[in-house]
Amino acid sequence: MTQWTLAARAAKMNPSVIREILKVTERPGIISFAGGLPSPKTFPVAEFEAACAAVLKDDPAGALQYAASEGYGPLREMVAHDLGRQAAAAGTPWKVDPAQVMITTGSQQGLDLVAKILIDAGSRVLVESPTYLGAVMAFMPMEPEVVSVENDANGVDIADLKAKAAGARFLYCLPNFQNPTGRTMSEAGRSALSAAAQATGLPIMEDNPYGDLWFDTPPPAPLTARNPDGGIYLGSFSKVLAPGLRMGFIVAPKAVFPKLLQAKQAADLHSPGFNQRLITQVMQGGFLDRHVPTIRALYKAQRDAMLQALSHNFPQGEADDSLTWNTPAGGMFLWARLPKGMNAVDLLPLAVDQGVAFVPGAPFYAAHGDPRTLRLSFVTPSVDEIHRGVAALAKALDVYRHSLAKA
Amino acid sequence: MTQWTLAARAAKMNPSVIREILKVTERPGIISFAGGLPSPKTFPVAEFEAACAAVLKDDPAGALQYAASEGYGPLREMVAHDLGRQAAAAGTPWKVDPAQVMITTGSQQGLDLVAKILIDAGSRVLVESPTYLGAVMAFMPMEPEVVSVENDANGVDIADLKAKAAGARFLYCLPNFQNPTGRTMSEAGRSALSAAAQATGLPIMEDNPYGDLWFDTPPPAPLTARNPDGGIYLGSFSKVLAPGLRMGFIVAPKAVFPKLLQAKQAADLHSPGFNQRLITQVMQGGFLDRHVPTIRALYKAQRDAMLQALSHNFPQGEADDSLTWNTPAGGMFLWARLPKGMNAVDLLPLAVDQGVAFVPGAPFYAAHGDPRTLRLSFVTPSVDEIHRGVAALAKALDVYRHSLAKA
Numbered sequence: 128m129t130q131w132t133l134a135a136r137a138a139k140m141n142p143s144v145i146r147e148i149l150k151v152t153e154r155p156g157i158i159s160f161a162g163g164l165p166s167p168k169t170f171p172v173a174e175f176e177a178a179c180a181a182v183l184k185d186d187p188a189g190a191l192q193y194a195a196s197e198g199y200g201p202l203r204e205m206v207a208h209d210l211g212r213q214a215a216a217a218g219t220p221w222k223v224d225p226a227q228v229m230i231t232t233g234s235q236q237g238l239d240l241v242a243k244i245l246i247d248a249g250s251r252v253l254v255e256s257p258t259y260l261g262a263v264m265a266f267m268p269m270e271p272e273v274v275s276v277e278n279d280a281n282g283v284d285i286a287d288l289k290a291k292a293a294g295a296r297f298l299y300c301l302p303n304f305q306n307p308t309g310r311t312m313s314e315a316g317r318s319a320l321s322a323a324a325q326a327t328g329l330p331i332m333e334d335n336p337y338g339d340l341w342f343d344t345p346p347p348a349p350l351t352a353r354n355p356d357g358g359i360y361l362g363s364f365s366k367v368l369a370p371g372l373r374m375g376f377i378v379a380p381k382a383v384f385p386k387l388l389q390a391k392q393a394a395d396l397h398s399p400g401f402n403q404r405l406i407t408q409v410m411q412g413g414f415l416d417r418h419v420p421t422i423r424a425l426y427k428a429q430r431d432a433m434l435q436a437l438s439h440n441f442p443q444g445e446a447d448d449s450l451t452w453n454t455p456a457g458g459m460f461l462w463a464r465l466p467k468g469m470n471a472v473d474l475l476p477l478a479v480d481q482g483v484a485f486v487p488g489a490p491f492y493a494a495h496g497d498p499r500t501l502r503l504s505f506v507t508p509s510v511d512e513i514h515r516g517v518a519a520l521a522k523a524l525d526v527y528r529h530s531l532a533k534a
Numbered sequence: 535m536t537q538w539t540l541a542a543r544a545a546k547m548n549p550s551v552i553r554e555i556l557k558v559t560e561r562p563g564i565i566s567f568a569g570g571l572p573s574p575k576t577f578p579v580a581e582f583e584a585a586c587a588a589v590l591k592d593d594p595a596g597a598l599q600y601a602a603s604e605g606y607g608p609l610r611e612m613v614a615h616d617l618g619r620q621a622a623a624a625g626t627p628w629k630v631d632p633a634q635v636m637i638t639t640g641s642q643q644g645l646d647l648v649a650k651i652l653i654d655a656g657s658r659v660l661v662e663s664p665t666y667l668g669a670v671m672a673f674m675p676m677e678p679e680v681v682s683v684e685n686d687a688n689g690v691d692i693a694d695l696k697a698k699a700a701g702a703r704f705l706y707c708l709p710n711f712q713n714p715t716g717r718t719m720s721e722a723g724r725s726a727l728s729a730a731a732q733a734t735g736l737p738i739m740e741d742n743p744y745g746d747l748w749f750d751t752p753p754p755a756p757l758t759a760r761n762p763d764g765g766i767y768l769g770s771f772s773k774v775l776a777p778g779l780r781m782g783f784i785v786a787p788k789a790v791f792p793k794l795l796q797a798k799q800a801a802d803l804h805s806p807g808f809n810q811r812l813i814t815q816v817m818q819g820g821f822l823d824r825h826v827p828t829i830r831a832l833y834k835a836q837r838d839a840m841l842q843a844l845s846h847n848f849p850q851g852e853a854d855d856s857l858t859w860n861t862p863a864g865g866m867f868l869w870a871r872l873p874k875g876m877n878a879v880d881l882l883p884l885a886v887d888q889g890v891a892f893v894p895g896a897p898f899y900a901a902h903g904d905p906r907t908l909r910l911s912f913v914t915p916s917v918d919e920i921h922r923g924v925a926a927l928a929k930a931l932d933v934y935r936h937s938l939a940k941a
Contacts, residue, residue, distance in 0.1 A: 129764035130735035131789045132703055134676065137651045140796040167595035175598070179586035188574035191582070191776035232639050232780075232802040239801045243675055244544045264800045268650055269541065296539055328537035357536035369598035371807040373639075382538045389547040393671045394646045394801070395639040399809055400778040 136248075139267045144490040145260060148475065152484035158516035160503040161484040163306060163459065166429075169422045170369045171409060178408035182401065190401045196392040198230025198376070199403035205410055206230075206362065206376050214352040217345060221352035227378050229391060232398045234336055234363040234375030238265035240394065241332055241359055241377070244386045245296045246271045253291055253298040253329075255283060257491035257500070259306045262299055262334065271296070275493040281316030285323050292327035297359075300331065303338040303346045304458025307491045307502040311456050314347040321353040336363040336375075339419050341457035342427040356380045364406055366459070367419050372402045426459065426506050429513060433461060433505040436517035441524075450524065452503075459506045462488065464499045469527060471501040477526050481519040543655075546674045551897040552667060555882065559891035565923035567910040568891040570713060570866060573836075576829045577776045578816060585815035589808065597808045603799040605637025605783070606810035612817055613637075613769065613783050621759040624752060628759035634785050636798060639805045641743055641770040641782030645672035647801065648739055648766055648784070651793045652703045653678045660698055660705040660736075662690060664898035664907070666713045669706055669741065678703070682900040688723030692730050699734035704766075707738065710745040710753045711865025714898045714909040718863050721754040728760040743770040743782075746826050748864035749834040763787045771813055773866070774826050779809045833866065833913050836920060840868060840912040843924035848931075857931065859910075866913045869895065871906045876934060878908040884933050888926040 152161055182190050197203065207223040214221035231237045238261070246252060246269035254263065256275040263273055274291055276298065277284035283300065292298075300320075302312035312320070324331050333350045351358035360378040368374070379387050391397070434454060441450040452463040465471060471487035478484060488500025508516060559568055589597050604610065614630040621628035638644045645668070653659060653676035661670065663682040670680055681698055683705065684691040690707065699705075707727075709719035719727070731738050740757045758765035767785040775781070786794050798804070841861060848857040854874040862868055872878060878894035885891060895907025915923060 128735055129732065129737050129761070129789075131737055131787075132652070132657075133790070133793060134650065134652055134654045134657070136654075137793045137797075140651075140793060140800065142792075142796060143799065164600055167599060170594060170598045172590055172594040172598070175594075176587065176590050179590070180583065183579055183583050183586070187577060187579040187582075189778075191577045191579070191778040192574060193571055193772075193777045232805075235800075236802040243541065244547075245539070245541055247541045247543075250539075250541070261800075261803070264796075268797065268800060325536065328535055330536050330538055354536070365600075369808075370600045371598035373802060373804070373806040380538075382536075383540070385549075386540060386544045386547060389549060389671075390544075390675065392550065393547065393642075393668075393675060395643040395780060396668070397780070398639075399780040399806060401776075402779075402806055402809065 136268045136270055139270055143260065143264060145486055148487060149484070152479055154479065157479060157482055157484050158508055158512045158519065159484045160505070160508065160516055161486045162504055162507050164507050165366050165370060165459070166425060166506050168425065171418055174409045174414065175369070175405060178405045181408050182404045190404050192400065194397050194400040196388055196397045198228070198398065199400060199407060200225070202230060202403050202407045203228040205407060210378065213345070214348045217348035219348035219352045221349070221355065223378055227380065227384055229377045229379065229384070229387060230398050230403055231375045231377055231391070232395060233365060233370070233373040234334065234361045235261060235265060236394065237361040237375055237377045238262050238334070240387050240390045242266045242269045243390045244383060251295040253288070253295050254493050255300050255305070256493070257307055257488060257496070258299065258493060259301055259334065260491050263493060273493045275495070281319065282312030283316065283320050285319050288320070288323055289327060292323070292329040295329055297330040297332045298324065299334065300350070301334045302350060303335055304340060304455055304460070306337070307460055307486070307488060308462040309453060309455030309458050309460040310462070311346055317347050317350055317353070321350055325354055325357060331358040332361070333358055334361045336366055337458040339367050340423060340426060340459070342423055342430065343456065346457065351378065356382065359383065367415055367422065368406060368409060372405065374398065374402055374406050429505045429510060430455060430461065432510040432513045433503065433517065436514045440517050440521035459504050461503045461505060463501050463503055464497070465501070467499070468531060470498040472498065474501070474523060474527050478520055478523040481523040483516040483519040483523065485520070543675045543677050546677055550667065550671060552893055555894065556891070559886055561886065564886060564889055564891050565915055565919045565926065566891045567912070567915065567923055568893045569911055569914055571914050572773050572777060572866070573832060573913050576832065578821070578825055581816045581821065582776070582812060585812045588815055589811045597811050599807065601804050601807040603795055603804045605635070605805065606807060606814060607632070609637055609810050609814045610635040612814060617785065620752070621755045624755035626755035626759045628756070628762065630785055634787065634791055636784045636786065636791070636794060637805050637810055638782045638784055638798070639802060640772060640777070640780040641741065641768045642668060642672060643801065644768040644782055644784045645669050645741070647794050647797045649673045649676045650797045651790060658702040660695070660702045661900050662707050662712070663900070664714055664895060664903070665706065665900060666708055666741065667898050670900060680900045682902070688726065689719030690723065690727050692726050695727070695730055696734060699730070699736040702736060704737040704739045705731065706741065707757070708741045709757060710742055711747060711862055711867070713744070714867055714893070714895060715869040716860060716862030716865055716867040717869070718753055724754050724757055724760070728757050732761055732764060738765040739768070740765055741768045743773055744865040746774050747830060747833055747866065749830060749837065750863065753864065758785065763789065766790065774822055774829065775813060775816060779812065781805065781809055781813050836912045836917060837862060837868065839917040839920045840910065840924065843921045847924050847928035866911050868910045868912060870908050870910055871904070872908070874906070875938065877905040879905065881930060881934050885927055885930040888930045890923040890926040890930065892927070
């Protein structure tokens with residue numbers, strides 16, 4: 128009888144709570160505000176078709192052969208150039224050396240690689256409150272102690288951060304249109320956070336999958352641009368081109384790049400060279416400058432529809448008696464909060480009965496999850512579905528309210 | 535000043551010794567027997583072109599969207615079916631359930647995922663002697679004690695295995711046309727190993743990237759087919775289609791599949807769905823049954839050229855006075871051994887001076903590397919280059935021999 132002995136870390140690994148929750152929502156006809164999926168309308172299919180043909184015609188042997196672990200040179204150069212250009216436009220020059228850019232198999236892999244080289248069992252890792260659950264899941268196999276830092280109106284609560292910074296391996300944060308809350312760290316918040324991190328010596332791991340998806344004005348410059356030697360920056364092509372190619376990148380300082388590269392080589396040798404060339408080919412000639420505005424316009428219209436539907440269906444009274452929500456300035460998600468005494472996990476099956484799904488917010492907190500919170504994605508459903516879905520949510524809330532009143 | 539503190543495991547991670555060695559060989563005009571690169575002549579470029587067009591036409595949204603961590607259903611079914619068919623043809627029925635198949639980002643990722651869920655710091659892991667270096671590099675971040683098991687004519691030395699099996703987390707082995715030696719485990723060797731593993735409860739991690747590349751007869755049935763609940767099987771599309779898509783797979787028993795899946799989700803969410811569909815599309819209608827024989831024929835002709843060139847350039851005397859080599863029955867590599875008193879690392883720069891490169895064998899051993907060994911790949915250079923390269927190697931050996939005689 129074979130003796131399979133699992134590593135201790137395997138006990139720290141769990142199925143995604145959210146995936147488990149979502150199983151109840153997998154019914155035909157459900158309008159889903161639950162997923163984190165980009166709208167397929169934004170996938171540049173014709174451009175990918177042309178890129179496939181061009182890449183396989185120009186250098187099939189190069190595209191299909193083993194390649195360097197760092198990634199495809201021209202793509203690393205594009206990434207470095209674009210980051211520098213965007214940071215300069217946001218008022219903080221950032222000279223990114225292509226040698227500091229590594230292409231990863233989605234930005235999720237960046238989380239895994241950083242965890243491998245920076246987290247020992249028991250290491251303290253700081254996260255926002257709430258935070259991206261997929262990051263915590265990437266960190267857990269390395270057995271950290273994940274500690275939440277409070278948030279204030281500008282972003283991370285600096286006093287709380289300073290109280291918790293000593294000995295922490297890094298702060299993980301998502302400053303732009305965060306998953307799950309849709310909130311954005313202000314310029315003042317970034318400036319204060321960067322100063323506090325430098326004062327305490329705390330490395331920052333900045334995750335920015337949504338930063339390009341701003342609706343009215345670009346977000347303030349990245350944290351990493353303010354102190355490049357003190358941060359690791361993670362980026363993604365999933366939201367501006369397509370997630371199904373699994374293409375992301377890391378920008379890392381010299382202090383950690385070589386170890387990240389060794390971790391990358393051990394993890395999957397390199398990310399698919401074919402996909403790296405497709406992305407490079409599609410991006411040539413400033414394609415994103417033309418394409419991303421169309422995504423922004425689409426998502427902004429859908430956010431507006433959701434805001435309008437929420438206002439229409441949920442009249443505002445006292446905060447504790449009403450559903451409340453924020454107004455995300457970009458990205459894919461809106462964060463809402465139920466009236467006092469309600470629990471989003473209990474609401475979910477009632478919502479599914481009415482034909483709409485969302486994700487409860489509590490699992491996104493490393494500790495003390497707020498059971499009243501929920502995440503609403505506005506990018507996958509159409510405007511019409513958004514209106515119908517929010518109306519269904521209002522009905523579910525009524526049912527829930529009545530059931531609570533009876534109990 | 536930012537305080538970057540590396541995890542203890544980062545100290546166990548090192549640049550590939552072989553990549554470092556190969557840097558000296560990166561000169562234009564060098565004939566390289568060093569790389570482990572499939573011949574680009576074998577990449578089915580036209581089929582990939584057609585598959586790209588078909589996949590993007592038939593279901594672009596599906597191909598470009600986020601997808602299940604397990605992998606694309608039709609590909610998992612194809613893998614399960616093909617493994618079952620091959621094992622049955624080799625005389626050992628193996629019913630592979632598609633639910634036990636997980637698609638990975640190259641088989642290298644399979645090594646990383648298995649290491650994560652089965653290795654604690656200090657866990658003993660058994661490997662062949664020598665073994666695939668990339669596997670050891672994937673294991674090292676989890677801080678195992680890697681222990682070599684001796685080999686005999688049939689494969690793993692069973693007595694040595696039994697002496698070392700107690701408490702080991704698994705035996706990693708590569709039974710077909712092994713990297714680096716090109717050797718193949720015999721039917722008797724597999725039968726004995728499988729029995730010994732079952733008797734001692736030792737899990738087997740069977741890596742089979744080269745198994746389809748047999749020259750005259752298919753290799754014996756996989757170890758995992760003999761005891762599916764006792765083994766994890768790793769496969770790859772890199773050698774039969776193309777490495778640049780980074781597509782591999784794991785077949786794992788129920789005892790470990792769920793944890794492997796959680797590790798996969800945390801590592802990169804899923805392997806590129808686009809690439810999974812390309813592979814599926816290309817493989818439809820039995821393409822590999824027509825394509826793989828052409829790879830076998832090409833590599834066999836190149837192996838024959840190398841054997842012929844070796845015989846021509848290296849007359850055989852006493853084993854300790856002559857270069858000796860094996861006759862691989864498939865795969866990509868041939869294993870050679872220098873005369874007594876010589877060291878392949880010292881020979882390498884002399885060979886490069888003559889215009890030929892190879893990989894010294896010592897780094898492939900977990901312990902007590904044999905400094906006289908070297909790995910010669912016969913798949914990337916042409917037949918003409920093989921003849922010229924082996925002649926150059928003979929010249930280098932003469933120079934080396936004279937320098938030793940003088941010293």
